[in-house]
Each structure stands twice: as C-alpha cells, then as structure tokens.
Amino acid sequence: MITLYHCDGARSFRPLWMLEELGLDYELKMLPFPPRVLAKEYLAINPLGTIPFLIDGDTRMTESSGICYYLGAKYGPTPLMVGLEEKQYGAFLNWMYFSDATLTFPQTLVLRYTQLEPEERRSPQVATDYAKWFLGRLRAVEAATANAEFLSAGRFTAADIVIGYAHRLDWLALYQPGPLRMPNEQGIYRDVMALESRYQDMKGHHERTVKAQLDLIPKRATGRAVLAEIGRKPSHKVTIFPFDFLPSGQWKSETAAATEATVIMPTPEMIAAWRANPAVPPAALQPQLDGMLKGTQWSRLDFTYPATGAGTGVYMFYTAQRFDDQPMGADDALLHELVHAARLAKGLSFQAPVSGSYRNMEEFFASVVQMVYRSERRQSIFDYAGAPIDAASFLDKNLTPSPRLLMGWLRSQQGTFYAALTKADASFNPMRQADAEAAALTRKIEHAT
C-alpha cells in the first residue's frame, strides 16, 4: 500500500491529486503544518521534515513533482504521462521541473516571510519582491494556456497537476487573484476545484459512515445508557475524527489500534480559570481546545489530570471501515470509545492496571459495556484480548482488582449510568448480576437481624 504524508494546503496536494487521477489505493497521513515544528516525530520518518513524503515498498520520496512522475511511470501506462516518443515530451518534462524549481520557489518565500516566520522576522520587502517574481514567472503559464486548455500534448497530464497546485484557493487568497490564474471556467483549473470538492466528499463520507454507526447505537439499552451519560455533560463536545487524523505523537504506540479517544490536555491556566470561576461553563474554553488541535499541545490524558474532575471535550479517532475484517463490529467499537468519552467528559480516568488482558480500569469498563451491548445483540462476547468470555462466571474471574470491586467503582462513580446499564436485556450483564447479588445479600442480612 502506498502511504502519502500530507498537510492541507501544502505541495503534497500534487501527489494526492495524481493518486486520485490514477485511481490507486493509498493511505493518507495528515500532519499539522509545519510538521518540522508541530509533529517532531515525523522527523524520524522524513529527516527533512518537509511535505510530501511518499512510501511505496522500499521507495521513499520527498519531491512532489518527482513523485507525480514516479507514480505515472510506475503505475501507467496512463494518458497523464507524455512518452519519450511523443513530440511534446520535452515540453511536458519542462513543466514538471518548472513547477517546483521556477514556480513554487518564490511562492514559498512569500508564504514564509508573510505567515510562517515569527512577527519580528517577517519581511514585507522579501514578500513583495518574490510575489512579483512569482507573478512574472506565472506569465509562462498564462501564455501556454492562452489558447490551449492543457499545458502539453493537447490533453490533461501530470504537468497540469503540478502546475495547477500553484493555483489552489489558498494561494489565490495569498496573491489576490486576478483572471490570470483562472483563465476560464472550463479550463484546467476547474479540475483543481474538483479536487477541493473531493475533500468535501471525503468529509461527507466520514460523516455519513459515522452517522450510520451512531444511528445503530440507541437501538439498544446499553447504547442509550452511554449516549445519555454523554448527554449529562452537554458542555463538553465529543468530536469524531477519521482515524488517520490521530496526532502524530501517538503513532508509534497507537497505529495498530483501530480507535482512540483522546483528550486535549488543558493548560494550567485553563484549569486555574475553571477553579477560580466555576460559573464559567467549560464550553467557553472549547475554542481554546479547538485551537490546540492545530498541533502544539496534543497530549494524552495523564495521571494528574483526573484530579481536577472538571471533565473535558474529547476527540475520538474512528473510521468505520477499519472494522470491515475484524471480529468486533464498527458499531460496538464506536460504543467502546463513547464509554471512554463519557468518562473523560466527567473528568473520570483511572489508569490503574487491571490484570488479565484488560490493561487498565478504563479499558475494563469500556470493554465490559461493549460486551453487554454485543450480548444484547446476541453477538459473541470476548475479553480485551479477544478470548471468549463465559457470562455466568465472569464476576468470579480471577482478576485484580476483582470484577465485583470494579463494578462497585463504576456504580459509585456513575450511579445513573450504572442503573441504566442494568436494564439491558442481555445474557451478559455483570452490572445487573452484581446488583442482584447485592440485593440478595441485603435481604439475607435483613432476614438475619
């Protein structure tokens, strides 16, 4: 499988477009920009820190236009490439090199000295000079497309893709566009717009597939209990991103995982603000949390945070299709993450280890609730490592802490949620079982006294 590292708005758009035109399967890894600063782990993958980076088997490439050429040559034949035997081969090759060496180079300087550098290092002079330079060089494109729809060989080729990048909406905003870069509505740049709409399609697809799974969840009592628990913290948003948006800091440990619920670590100032003025709804802080999404302050929840008990917005990373070939279903995997989300939103996160396969208390709770849901659907039930569970003896399982103690914790931390879970009509329902045991014990004690 081909992997492409990409930042929205960056040159990696060229190979992305080429991959789409060729209809190849690929994995897209999104990074915050600039990754050199905001996703330092990426330097271990691409020491240059630049975007794009393509992995295809043993092949590693960093040059956007070179990657387009490689993909066309390797996965062709395709009309996107102009062959050596064609008259326009030289012109085609010239545009391929022109795209980066001549065209994107001045663009980069403008971007750097108007936006990327810290305020004090910005330089209006560099920006103005190189904007002029860029516009001058663009005249070659203008001339070539004055009477022709395409740049070479009379058809749409990789040359149009690599030159087209310089015309993306982002860049247009930067250069205050004139008709120069939009020759006509029917021209090649319409295809750039089509790619923009493909982004929207991808977003729409994600939203539709997640919603399809979310719609299944309230059909079961377990699902309704989890959603209601999340609903008890309306001030905290739960946002579901595609799995590939998982912050790069977590790739090493988590790339094998199919889903992940993550909180953004609040800054000490934010926690202090909450404490000083509890009347301020935490929702007011949400824009700050969202701002952190840009990359600088991603962090896993650590042991110290739950002590605040304030709860927080939760970001989940989930793509329904990742469950196509897995024993667990896309809906119960989503439910599992939503249990984490419900607890994180309440400021509950107990990472104390649980023996057996469960890793920690949070995974135990999420996994058990997931299995009650599966059991309600008359599906197989298994532990965190995938081994079958015997419903009748689950509470007696030799775990540390014991399942009964863990049930008691859940009940004391989330009483309403726990009570709702006992209502689920499932042959595996340790919450109901533990409640029934407690009631029987109470009766016995009452009887004896």
Ligand SMILES: N[C@@H](CCC(=O)N[C@@H](CS)C(=O)NCC(=O)O)C(=O)O
């Ligand atoms: N010649 C390379 C240049 C790659 C490059 O400089 N990419 C920019 C994004 S458009 C980048 O990663 N800049 C961030 C940095 O240099 O840290 C190409 O065409 O792909």
